[in-house]
Amino acid sequence: MALKTKDLLGLRDISREEIEEILNTAEAMKQVVAGPTKKTSHLQGKSIVTLFYENSTRTRLSFELASKYMSAVAANIAASSSSVKKGETLIDTAKTIDMMGTDVIIMRHPMSGAPHIMAKHVKSAIINAGDGTNEHPTQALLDMLTIREKKGGFEGLKVAVVGDVVHSRVARSNVYGLTKMGAKVVLAGPPTLLPAPGCEMPGVEYCYQVEDAVRDADVVMALRIQLERQKKGLFPSVREYARYFGIDPKMMQLARPDALVMHPGPMNRGVEISSYVADSDQSFINEQVTNGVAVRMALLYMMTRREGR
């Protein structure tokens, strides 16, 4: 089975069945990542470009390895965000890369919706590797693969997502993905970092008390807090943030005893998550990284196998 759309722009627009198919394929790919010979011919003769307008060593590396493990020709372009400001148009860049015979463009951009514009102007498939404060679908898919492995499924699970919800593309993609699969998602954090009253996404719960979100949760996901937000006055101090909104062992006592701890990384230890929690037996943060490569392999495989390609 392939995806219905040419591109993977987010989890908002794909179906439950498609998500399931991606996760199933990723499970198979995980065998390759875990195996002794990390080389398959799935992407033999395919050309993959990573186009990053924003730094992200780990996401880019994850995609690059996924491409290379499957024998694709992979290249990367690190476009600085200063070229965005200069008004060098995204669409021109897109067309240029397209004309070089690229099959898949993996794109990270500091502005929401940038991959959507790109997708309209190119023949290549676009994978959104994070756009502004909108979505980060591959991160959510790897989170979901991790949850499914440990919990067997999603139906009836309570997932607490804690932190800078309003600016988090990870949170948004997880909400779309997890709610589609039947999990209950509760989002918590300082009110200044949650959607304003009346602007909440449908189908999820929001709360100001992290305790309420974490209580009886099956999964506790801490989001990375960008320390610049404090300078913009969105919370008064890092110390206070850790005290009221950080995930520490005391907080984790409220969750179910077998709750998973997750974090999209890189972590600010001692701020949104304490080291005791991050390094505990409940933490699957390192597992998430492995699953990231598997999910990206699955997507690249599925997206280069559609009809007419």
Add this chain to the structure above:
Amino acid sequence: MSTLIKNAVIVNADGRETADLLIENGLIAKIGQGLSCEGEVIDAKGAFLLPGLVDLHCHLRDPGYEYKEDVVSGTRAAAAGGFTSVLCMANTHPVNDCAAVTSYIKNKADEAGYCKVYPIGAVSKALEGKEIAEMGDMKSAGAVAFSDDGSPVSNARLLELALLYSARFDTYVAVHPEELSLTEGGVMNRGMTATMLGLPGISRAAEEGPIARDLILAEENHARIHICHISTAGCVELIRQAKARGVKVTCETTPHYLYLDETACEGYDVNAKVAPPLRTVADQEALIKGLVDGTVDAIATDHAPHHIDDKNMEFTLAAKGISGFETAFSSCYTRLVKSGILPLEKLVEKMCLTPAQIAKIPGGIIKEGQPADFFLADDKEWTVEAKKFLSRGKNTPLDGKTLSGRVLKTFQAGRLVYERAL
């Protein structure tokens, strides 16, 4: 030179009649049954004959941004939309903050001859919000109102001075309500759609807060004030209350706030990016209620043409504004008249008569002795094709939409200035 329009349904704000209309020397010479004339005769059977639309708020981009629009392309587009008089904003380059620029715009429009242009002068020199501009000189050169539109007059004392000073010249100040500390970074309405799209939102408070302040300033100083492009239910309520206690306030909304809502931004459609942003269906309903009960006085286009390169980019970076002349009548006709919410007479009041009265300019009425400024329209459907706009700005979220009510012919001072190719 005379022209006779036969068998048209002539619609004024206070009623309609089927009659013939004779134009002589640029004026409406006679309205009646069975008229005849030596000159040209046009049979308008089946069409409405409406007073030329009067736009209280548009951007012609000239001088300075002629690649977006100039006075000639803008007035041609206005004529194609049924407009015979437009008021254009001062945020040009150089800014229209002195008589020389005012005259330049007016003369260029008169020379082109498509549509009458009444410039709006800047409230503050260079739109800097520091000192009031030479309103008297600009008024003498043809300006009819004053506004720093595009930017708010954030300094309350400066606005107070402008309100007081403008009274001497029998004119008014039009304000663009925006609290910059609340709109900074925002690109669409703050609401569920913005949350879902991951786009930073602009609250209603960013618009309503300044309106509350400006209404109080106008009240305190017994001055006339006009509030531009209101978009929320709260704005309507604030103005309703102010009118009830006697504040000399008028206001306008635009066709896009009446026809579209925030969901037009779905898919990151940059053509739906506008300031203030498209709001919700509930806001739209409140605006319509305001039109019906008289709180909302007028519909103005806020025609804001942009070059494709200013739009064809990331939503966050794209310029704000909609090219509005050529869809204004049809989108209002479709949304308000065709749906049965307003009679066509009421639309004539909101788009012709009241705007002319607010600006204190001729027009807005079909009456013997008045300038022959009018347009013919029918009830048929048409599909918006932005690339065929006469405006240089092809930026509209209505591209491809089917609307009712086509502008067929526009007459300005008795001359045919637009004719629809059929």
